[in-house]
Amino acid sequence: MELYKLTAHELHKLLSEKKISSLEITESIYGRIEKLDKNINSYITLAKESALQQARKADKKISAGGKIGPLSGIPVSIKDVISTKNIKTTCGSRMLENYIPIFDATVIEKFKRENTVILGKTNMDEFAMGSSTENSAYGACRNPWDTSTIPGGSSGGSAACVAADLAIMSLGSDTGGSVRQPASMCGVVGLKPTYGRVSRYGLLAFASSLDQIGTFTKDVEDTAILLNIIAGHDPLDSTSVAKEVPDYTKSLKNDAKKLKIGVPKEYFAEGIHQEVKKSIQNAVETFKKLGAEIMEISLPHTEYAVATFYIIAPAEASSNLARYVGVNFGHRTRDKGIGNIVDMYEKTRDEGFGNEVKRRIMLGTYALSSGYYEAYYLKASKVRTLIKKDFDEAFHKCDVILTPVSPTPAFKIGEKISDPLQMYLSDIFTIPINLAGLPAISIPCGFSNKGLPIGLQIIGKPFDEEKILQTAYTFEQNTEFHKKKPKID
Amino acid sequence: MTYEPIIGLEIHSELATATKLFCSCPTKFGAPANSQVCPICMGHPGTLPVVNEKAVEYMVRTALALNCKIAEITTFDRKNYYYPDLPKNYQVSQQYHPFGKDGFLEIKTGNGAKRIGLDNIHLEEDAGKNVHPEGKSVSFVDINRAGIPLVEIVTKPDLRDVEEVEIFMNDLRNILLYTGVSDCKMQEGSLRFEANISVRERGQNYMPPRVEIKNLNSFKIVLSAVKHEIGRQMKMLEKKETVLRETRLWDDEKQITRPMRSKEEAHDYRYFPEPDLPPLFISQEEIEKIKKELPELPNARKERFAVDYGLTEYDSNLLTSSKEMADFFEESLKVFNQLHPVRNSPDIASGRTISNGAKEIANWLIGPVTRYLNEHNISIKETKLTPELLVGITTYVHEGIINQNTAKNILPEILEKGKSPEELIKEKGLTQVTDEGEISRAVDKVLQANQQAVKDFQNGKTETLGFLVGQVMKITKGKANPKIAGELIKKGLKNL
Known part of the structure; x- marks a missing residue:
């Protein structure tokens, strides 16, 4: 049996019935990684030894006859932006090339309690800045559907490895679309939960007010299972919300009747790829046939979202990344010509950071500088409030909102890397959701003429992941897109 | 032309919480380098701050004690600057919505009461320490102090001279001690000052550019620096030179202020709201609760003592100038009253019970005890003196078992070793001699040995009596009852 192909809920059933072992699953995946990942480059670091140990531990529990959790013994991968004790955490950067954390992120602790197997750390745009996973100090990641194209980003490694069956599921992070956009481009399910739903403790910060840990899975059921494990208030994260966590698997109902779906006209404007537009329209039709009520809505401040994001995110990043100076951890220049501490900082940062990171640090530093703060950061914060209000008003009328995830399917490696503005615009449909702090999911809803996946974005009310999951599950149960796999063998 | 200095202070005081502001590391002073650290206060990637509730309570307490308007919603901001002792290279502080605003502290100056306005008080985290071992080309960073909560108190430019600065600093320190929010140990860096100084022609009301002086680590240094800087600016104005807005450092060796290098000074802190900490709501009930628990403040206590x-106002002032001393006084009085209920008599005018012991105990504390503490530069808590021991001394003196002098002589041993006066009296055979026979033998000897003094006395120089009594005390090793000795000398002189 090709165990690596299965979902977590399928594997869990087999494990519980003692038909397979976690060690077998884990080894089958490592076998596949060793064979195929040289073409994809979805992993930066593999943690085989500790993974096999964890798998054996899970197997012991199973053979002892105890009831096991839904993710016990399930091999997952982790975006290299999440702190893993004793496992190198590079954030895709030269700066943290040899950084081995001394503590686990809260989500990792939860996995360990569950005996979930951590396969390794996945490739990403440096410090989660990018939309193509080309800005990685460890080489670009490739899209399993066409290795000449990008997998999306910044969590490209996580999306690619789930799509290529190099992990059963994966955790990523989403600041402006970094989970949903690569999920869409790699044809997997990607959820960004509500800001505050999942602890950020141990997530290396890019833009703290926007960052949220998200999930990559092969189907919606796995998303619900994974969210059940990672959601919840964390006393170590003051921005995590003390709200009860429902059992998300209860939302897996194939039912679109009474569902009120809003479709914002601003998301189908110029610049959107015709094939993407068509796929989304088809998805809307599907829901209509399933009995949902479709309505056109307006989110009038959408056009300001990208500009707003590119003030707030770099501003926060410029401060968050200030700690990388070679004093307490991470890279320090070996240049012998350094005369003083400031030179040491400058040289260390020059060597340690890539171009996109430097660009955003400069943008953010500028936006916060005295005399500019009011015109940029403060103004952007106000626009952010307006964007949030747009959604609040829309949600008076509808339960969920359907939009495209990305204006185009995966583009070629190198195509946009020298045009930052074009690259930034590929997050135009995902950024507003981060600014508003809302939950949203990307699910497969079609393919381009060249056979590249296209994703549908379902946006929900704050903390209403249940409605998104129900909507996504209903679509999945009535379509076949999620069943198609890339041919990489 | 006469000039008027305009002085404002910025005070940093470490809050006396057991743990740090954003993590649970201990805050004890003097621990081995980097022994009180964790990923959070070391700023490791991915860590997040969680506000210490005790620090919030202490801030509200401070704001109340300093008559501030307390913010209903208070927020944190990041102050961005690069320095090796600042692990995140930003300091979590408060720029836009501090805990308290528009407070004041009323000080008593030679010209009466004066309100010193407080612009704001806010909470922030302390930095670590850079360590530069002598003779080595490396530097180290000690993170132990990083993340300890600090209250920063910013005054309005309401102080006008060095004397006011001194009174203000003392009063403020006292309030922080009284409210228990800080231990105010300057030598451990838990109380630090910066001064903003400018000088203008008297009678004008324009605000000249201010000079900020950093690195002021003791009351004495603050006063020296302020004095020096006022003088420097006055001289410049007299020479028609322009005083520029700048930051200067106090050079304690040369006793001057010197300009900071421009690199040290050029800061744009790029403040922005700390996204890792949501706004903090402080309810009216919480404020009321903390208000109720607020201890009596120095001014109120001073008045109550009087x-x-x-x-006297003088005595009350001295006793309440430190909380420890005032507490010690009241505890001693309690012991005294239990021991000597009859020596309490109602004051007819006020109807209050005014303790006879009060003056006695106050005199001991203000006099010899304080002198000893000052000489040894310690606080009363650091001695072995207890209220019981102090009341013991006053009782022995009152009952004539030892005289005042003997009592003063044995005081250091009581303070240092905690021995009871009873024990010491026995040990040293110090019981006061009231036996007239023994004293008069000593008087005879003294009168014989000091013919000149005797002559002087007889010629009307009555102050020599004191000298003669002293001689008697010397011969009796201080044990003679001085009153009896005096009478016997007078009698002896008459009989000569």
């Missing part, structure tokens, strides 16, 4: 115990 009224309740019939002490």
Whole structure:
């Protein structure tokens, strides 16, 4: 049996019935990684030894006859932006090339309690800045559907490895679309939960007010299972919300009747790829046939979202990344010509950071500088409030909102890397959701003429992941897109 | 032309919480380098701050004690600057919505009461320490102090001279001690000052550019620096030179202020709201609760001491100038009253019970005890003196078992070793001699040995009596009852 192909809920059933072992699953995946990942480059670091140990531990529990959790013994991968004790955490950067954390992120602790197997750390745009996973100090990641194209980003490694069956599921992070956009481009399910739903403790910060840990899975059921494990208030994260966590698997109902779906006209404007537009329209039709009520809505401040994001995110990043100076951890220049501490900082940062990171640090530093703060950061914060209000008003009328995830399917490696503005615009449909702090999911809803996946974005009310999951599950149960796999063998 | 200095202070005081502001590391002073650290206060990637509730309570307490308007919603901001002792290279502080605003502290100056306005008080985290071992080309960073909560108190430019600065600093320190929010140990860096100084022609009301002086680590240094800087600016104005807005450092060796290098000064802190900490709501009930638990403040206590115990303003002032001393006084009085209920008499005028013991105990504390503490530069808590021991001394003196002098002589041993006066009296055979026979033998000897003094006395120089009594005390090793000795000398002189 090709165990690596299965979902977590399928594997869990087999494990519980003692038909397979976690060690077998884990080894089958490592076998596949060793064979195929040289073409994809979805992993930066593999943690085989500790993974096999964890798998054996899970197997012991199973053979002892105890009831096991839904993710016990399930091999997952982790975006290299999440702190893993004793496992190198590079954030895709030269700066943290040899950084081995001394503590686990809260989500990792939860996995360990569950005996979930951590396969390794996945490739990403440096410090989660990018939309193509080309800005990685460890080489670009490739899209399993066409290795000449990008997998999306910044969590490209996580999306690619789930799509290529190099992990059963994966955790990523989403600041402006970094989970949903690569999920869409790699044809997997990607959820960004509500800001505050999942602890950020141990997530290396890019833009703290926007960052949220998200999930990559092969189907919606796995998303619900994974969210059940990672959601919840964390006393170590003051921005995590003390709200009860429902059992998300209860939302897996194939039912679109009474569902009120809003479709914002601003998301189908110029610049959107015709094939993407068509796929989304088809998805809307599907829901209509399933009995949902479709309505056109307006989110009038959408056009300001990208500009707003590119003030707030770099501003926060410029401060968050200030700690990388070679004093307490991470890279320090070996240049012998350094005369003083400031030179040491400058040289260390020059060597340690890539171009996109430097660009955003400069943008953010500028936006916060005295005399500019009011015109940029403060103004952007106000626009952010307006964007949030747009959604609040829309949600008076509808339960969920359907939009495209990305204006185009995966583009070629190198195509946009020298045009930052074009690259930034590929997050135009995902950024507003981060600014508003809302939950949203990307699910497969079609393919381009060249056979590249296209994703549908379902946006929900704050903390209403249940409605998104129900909507996504209903679509999945009535379509076949999620069943198609890339041919990489 | 006469000039008027305009002075404002910025005070940093470490809050006396057991753990740090954003993590649970201990805050004890003097621990081995980097022994009180964790990923959070070391700023490791991915860590997040969680506000210490005790620090919030202490801030509200401070704001109340300093008559501030307390913010209903207070927020944190990041102050961005690069320095090796600042692990995140930003300091979590408060720029836009501090805990308290528009407070004041009323000080008593030679010209009466004066309100010193407080612009704001806010909470922030302390930095670590850079360590530069002598003779080595490396530097180290000690993170132990990083993340300890600090209250920053910013005054309005309401102070006008060095004397006011001194009174203000003392009063403020006292309030922080009284409210228990800080231990205010300057030598451990838990109380630090910066001064903003400018000088203008008297009678004008324009605000000249201010000079900020950093690195002021003791009351004495603050006063020296302020004095020096006022003088420097006055001289410049007299020479028609322009004083520029700048930051200067106090050079304690040369006793001057010197300009900071421009690199040290050029800061744009790029403040922005700390996204890792949501706004903090402080409810009216919480404020009321903390208000109720607020201890009596120095000024109120001073007044109460004067009224309740019939002490002079001078005595009350001295006793309440430190909380420890004032507490010690009141505890001693309690012991005294239990021991000597009859020596309490109602004051007819006020109807209050004014303790006779109050003056006695106050005199001991203000006099010999304080002198000893000052000489040894310690606080009363650091001695072995207890209220019981102090009351013991006053009792022995009152009952004539030892005289005042003997008592003063044995005081250091009581302070240092905690021995009871009873024990010491026995040990040293110090019981006061009241036996007239023994004293008069000593008087005879003294009168014989000091013919000149005797002559002087007979010629009307009555002050020599004191000298003669002293001689008698010397011969009796201080044990003679001085009153009896005096009478016997007078009698002896008459009989000569």
